[in-house]
Amino acid sequence: MSELAAAAVHRRQGATTAPRWAARLYARTPAWAGILAIYVGARLITTGLLLWATGLSGAPGSRFGHGASIASFVTGWDAQWYWYIVVYGYPTTLPLGPDGHITQNSWAFLPLYPWVSQVVALPFGAGGWGVGAALVSLVAGYLCCLVLFRMMRGRIGRMAAVWTVVFFASGPLGALFQVGYAEVLNMLFLLLALDGLIRRRYVRLYPLIVLMGFTRPGVLAFALTLGLMLVVRWMRRKSDPLTGSEIAHYLGLGALGVVVGFAWQMIAGVVTGVPNAYLETELSWRGFWMPQDGHTAFSPFEGWLSAMPYWAQLLGLPGWLGLVILALLVALFAAVLIAGRGVRRLGPEIRLFSASYALYLLAVFFPQSSTLRLMFPLAPLWGGVGWHRSWWLRTTVLVVCIALQALWIANVYGLANTFWRVP
Known part of the structure; x- marks a missing residue:
């Protein structure tokens, strides 16, 4: 069917x-x-x-x-x-x-x-x-x-x-x-971009990527989505032909997303004269939740790997249990995206963006009380719940x-x- x-x-x-x-x-x-x-x-x-x-x-x-x-x-x-x-x-x-x-x-x-x-x-x-x-x-x-x-x-x-x-x-x-x-305004740009991607109206995505990039962090996740969609379309090209024009749009939009995703860091560095001004500013919030013995530089995925044992110990649990809980949550989320009946009906665009954004959060975010709010861009997955009759x-x-x-x-x-x- x-x-x-x-x-x-x-x-x-x-x-x-x-x-x-x-x-x-x-x-x-x-x-x-x-x-x-x-x-x-x-x-x-x-x-x-x-x-x-x-x-x-x-x-x-x-x-x-x-x-x-x-x-x-x-x-x-x-x-x-x-x-x-x-x-x-x-x-x-x-x-x-x-x-x-x-x-x-x-x-x-x-x-x-x-x-x-x-x-x-x-x-x-x-x-x-x-x-x-x-x-x-x-x-x-x-x-x-x-x-x-x-x-x-x-x-x-x-x-x-x-x-x-x-x-x-x-x-x-x-x-x-x-x-x-700013979450809701950013969500509007994101939904319009996903809708354009689903309908293959690629031209409208160019301004939306710029708007997203200067509203909330996370446009790099959309750039990753574009790359993954190109791979999916290439694998399905016999049943769903992929034109040269579409390839050019995927590559161009992905490159734009990467440039815009790092643009604010470069702007902050130029204006302040401190190349890592943005990253250092973001890291300054971490000490509000997790006191550091000295200053910690940013490295991908380090935030979650440090925080989960810390929060577990704060609750009186062994630190390793925090990492186990993290692994179980990641596995559960992946299972929902891959095998969830309702989620599968949402199409590859929404599923790949959800996976990309989750990976982005794991790579750059330090889990704390704002974690739920930072998950707001995953809202299209509500369709997987609404599908049930x-x-x-x-x-x-x-x-x-x-x-x-x-x-x-x-x-x-x-x-x-x-x-x-x-x-």
Whole structure:
């Protein structure tokens, strides 16, 4: 059975698992309006959870203290760095600690999101940056839902695509759609790029790669995806012809992704006169979680190999158990990508990007409280859950999503009083 025929069968079968009145109502609703209703409903839930968190912020040591509001959450944590970039720009002289090493500074944050937010904030006058940032995240989130629905509808069917959007909009990281973080804007560029790759509209990928590269780190994972897709297409060239023009696009886009992926490091080095300014800035955050006996230079995969034994010992477990847990998690994720029935239906583009991004995180990231947020670009894998036809499974997953969102918001915005409550 062809992929399109299988999707058609799944659409017919999936429609029978939802209440008939709901299926009839949704069938008469334009896609954009149905997605908007889902998105607005999810945002109302998140708003309620954020309001609840304001009452928790009076806990001893809370970052936001008594009298916290949703507005203070919007501009809290990393959003403060983005605001600082708009007001003060990037330093030409790097701050140094007592040991002579570079300390935390704004070079760790890319410029596109704060600049776009500032433009949107102009009608709101001085002090309106938080409004602009929230609007950028909010609107970008709705557009993400539209693109995600379009991507999934052709692979897993209309109703499964709707459920994918429901999980995406209501997931554990739902607060990101309403606060001053760059993740959602970057997700919009990523989904548009994946959609272009799936539809083989290669020209549109060139500007999207540049936009991604100056919004959030991670464009190198997309460059790897392009290389892997070229290998897959080459292996399938007899059944799926690969033209010379396509090869040129894959190579050109991959090269662009690599250049853009390292561009910010080069810019930081030129502006500050310190070649490794960006890497040293990123490493300065590590000491917040894991004190170092001396300064540790960056090396691929070292972050996870150092952190997992450390976190295990902090919990009273043997250090080697942390490495075992890491190996099991990697094996489980690989098994899902390779053998997961729902995930396999998403196509090679999404699966290869997910593998590439996971490898990127393993290579460059130091696991800590922000790990869940850094996994946000893996959101297209929600399609592998939405594909399942069981109404009870879908409902259960949705309830778990909202419960985890409440837990995340309560900890990182409400309580926010210890190192593992940093988003």
